[in-house]
């Protein structure tokens with residue numbers, strides 16, 4: 486049994502290589518019963534600012550796992566910043582303990598810092614399949630290991646927290662802009678794991694409340710009609726994991742079926 490959260494498909498791709506029983510966290514969040522039983526339970530998600538997405542943290546606080554082996558795989562693109570150590574800390578504060586936490590370097594979908602053309606081209610050099618193979622062997626062997634954070638990792642994270650604190654909170658409230666290019670196709674509303682986008686008069690409207698910053702809406706828009714209001718490295722380039730279909734992202738994230746329950 487493996488739980489996953491994904492914006493652009495990297496984490497879903499990794500999850501699919503590790504288990505066959507896949508459960509989307511944005512869908513599982515709606516379940517009343519949150520006790521899960523399996524011999525092995527895994528969680529796969531991206532790191533955002535070296536940490537797990539807010540929704541994954543919330544899920545980990547809600548869920549009860551009855552298992553012999555709990556593992557986490559954190560996908561990232563450039564610097565994990567001691568993500569495994571931070572995730573174990575988070576798990577412990579939720580009254581849980583992972584047996585194994587590892588990171589997996591994939592394409593970096595963070596638009597302010599990276600050009601998606603370069604990121605796509607960088608994938609072969611990251612030896613994703615080899616790393617996934619080693620992770621699979623570790624899990625099959627029941628290895629107990631939490632990837633240690635180095636001094637440099639901790640320093641990166643500290644620097645990141647200081648930079649975040651210096652950003653005016655206002656900036657995040659207006660971070661997404663829907664341009665005239667929008668044709669009202671609704672794809673962004675269906676790939677959003679948090680139900681933050683709706684259509685008004687045939688055009689997408691974004692609300693920041695509960696936004697996970699996963700950037701799925703931006704990357705999957707066929708018109709490239711959603712932009713960041715802060716500079717992007719290459720506003721013309723977008724990314725999605727080439728092994729994952731748009732329908733899989735929609736199945737994982739679509740919140741429209743839950744509207745009646747809100």
Ligand SMILES: Cc1cc2nc3c(=O)[nH]c(=O)nc-3n(C[C@H](O)[C@H](O)[C@H](O)COP(=O)(O)O)c2cc1C
Pocket residue numbers: 490491492493494495496497530531532533534535536560561562563564565566591592593594595596698699700726
């Ligand atoms: C808001 C945001 C923050 C991110 N922060 C980091 C980070 O701190 N370090 C890193 O290496 N990659 C970071 N990334 C890149 C993602 O972790 C990486 O591309 C991940 O594999 C995406 O997974 P997904 O395709 O399943 O959504 C960030 C991406 C986003 C959107």
Ligand code: SF4
Pocket residue numbers: 663666667668669670671672673674688689705706707708709710711
């Ligand atoms: S995916 Fe793009 S074009 Fe489609 S509704 Fe959203 S913003 Fe508009």
Ligand code: SF4
Pocket residue numbers: 492676677678679680681682691695696697698699700701702703
């Ligand atoms: S609005 Fe966009 S960035 Fe925010 S959670 Fe939804 S898809 Fe992700």
